[in-house]
Amino acid sequence: MPAKVGAVKIINISSSSIFNIGDVYSMSPRSTAKTYAGGGSFNTGNGIRISLNNSNTYVNDSDKIDQTIT
Template identity: 80%
Template sequence: MPAKVGAVKVVNISSSSIFNIGDVYSMSPNSTAKTYAGGGSFNTGDGIRVNLGNAKTYINDSDQVDMSNN
């Protein structure tokens, strides 16, 4: 069904967002990321204590190329 839209002001759209006005069948945003994290990096909650001593995260990415975002 056609839509009538009034004035629209777009201030900011992030890199993995979609902005659409009007009819659409399918929308699928794509984004890629590579994250390196050591032990205890993604803990969430209240009062968490992580004691890792002298911990290090070593990265070896020999090909330097990963899946593209097309």
């Protein structure tokens, strides 16, 4: 069934988002990210104590490209 849409004002759309007006079968936003983090980097909660002494994160990425977006 066709969609009827009135006036639309777009303020901002980020680079990995989708804006659609009307009927759609499939939507597929595409974005890639690579994150390097050391031990204890993504811990969340109340009262967490982490003792890592000397923590280092070594990264060796020889291919440089993991996922291309076309």
